[in-house]
Amino acid sequence: MAVALAERLLAADPRALARAISLVEEARPAAVELLQAVWSRTGRATVVGVTGAPGSGKSSLVDRLIAHYRTAGRRVGVVAVDPSSAFSGGAILGDRVRMQEHAGDPGVFIRSMATRGHLGGLARATNDGIDLLDAAGYDPILVETVGVGQDEIEVVRTADVVAVVLVPGMGDDIQAIKAGILEIADVFVLNKADREGADRLEADLVAALALAPASERAPRPPIFRTVAVRGEGVPELALGLEQCLARAGARRRGTRRRERAAARLEALLAEGLLARVRERVLAGGVLDDLVQQIADRTLDPYTAARRVLERVEVS
């Protein structure tokens, strides 16, 4: 089955792609075969990360970037990383609304990843999704995340180029620009730039960037102003992303891709190791017993973990 699906995927059949992404989201065994089958056809697309806090207008910005790339004749893939659950229905609703705009355009494929896996599961599924879009010939691939959580930052920071979206008036404090996303930016976008406070935000941002050691970050990432809902500033931003990619060159691209490869391998190893330990050591109520003892404070978690780890042999 995986082989047939792989063939349809490589032929850019959108239904095969949707099915394939569901397989990786659900971590099905067939997903592994599928990715192995298409692996040699991946690594070609440029991956553009777009991240920012909720309400920063990332989605509108991504929609305008899609339109921009479509005008240039490029087939655009979008992976939106979304920690929403099935309960809230957020991801699915969002998807539907956005897909309608591009309905009937086979040159656009948008998908939210809403897996609830732990310990790297979201990153694993998202990276798999990027590779599937890549194999299906979409280029560029935009990866959109809420960019406040650690996992989400991990996912986006290894994109070939990373745009961090900020917006004026998000709070009275510095929270909106402090959440660990400054240092991953290759490019900053001040969206909703027609709002009051845009100048102050830019000044705050420049001041925050000036705190970085000069050795680590030179030159300073460019700052673009946009009003995404009206499309203002979007062509300039797209050009800025291209220039950033060209300037950084093959060396940074190689570094980012090795970082992504390392993160993927680590996540797969963690998943695989935990699965094996659950099956061989923690089955038959052993896990429940340990957990109850920790919860009752009769056993500390470090001692519990050590006891389990003693049964693991690495040759």
Added chain:
Amino acid sequence: MAVALAERLLAADPRALARAISLVEEARPAAVELLQAVWSRTGRATVVGVTGAPGSGKSSLVDRLIAHYRTAGRRVGVVAVDPSSAFSGGAILGDRVRMQEHAGDPGVFIRSMATRGHLGGLARATNDGIDLLDAAGYDPILVETVGVGQDEIEVVRTADVVAVVLVPGMGDDIQAIKAGILEIADVFVLNKADREGADRLEADLVAALALAPASERAPRPPIFRTVAVRGEGVPELALGLEQCLARAGARRRGTRRRERAAARLEALLAEGLLARVRERVLAGGVLDDLVQQIADRTLDPYTAARRVLERVEVS
């Protein structure tokens, strides 16, 4: 050293506590000894989770809750989970500003956790931090997170009671209330309730909650309105949190604590297993070789992971 530090910690010496939390943040071996030494003295404090998007005014709300609990004579601990890095200086700056307000009050201890560990490292350090505050006699312990990332949701959802903070006018879309945080709320807080849009936000929230299967969520979590910067609605919220804890009773408390214990054990196992594999299988350039092959697309990550896992034996 760990024993002496444990004694000072149990005697509520704030400098010992600060030192101890640094040890868990840095994942030092002494941190394990320390936690083992104080473990039997933990599990007493009530843990209150407060989560919401950046700009929702969580920090102001937490400050007001601190003042409320101080008036009642309680010693209050705060762990702010913050994915900021050393670069942005956000966590440290935020800490300083907030600590100044409570400077000289030994009944308040505030600490941001800004570790950059991967794969559960943040959750591990945060839970260790909670236990250290607990052992030092702080009660309640407020855990404040930005609540948009998956890791951060994992950290806060096993608190004894969870308050989700929403704010009017965060965006034109449903993003602000969709980020997977609805279902973890025991209590909702509409902060900045004097702003335009508060009624609409409450209506949207009630509509979103109505989508949940009745079996999973009955009764509906109460909704409180606050204007945290002026302290309005904060006593009512504090009372609501108490009532929620009393109503839920020992059974939910037990469930949450088992969930927290399970998450801790899993994170420690993942860290321990990966460390062992790194040391025994991936040392001496093996990891770099595998990563380079994955980046070059000559080896897929699943096959790479399988090769490593073949060398792990679980008895």
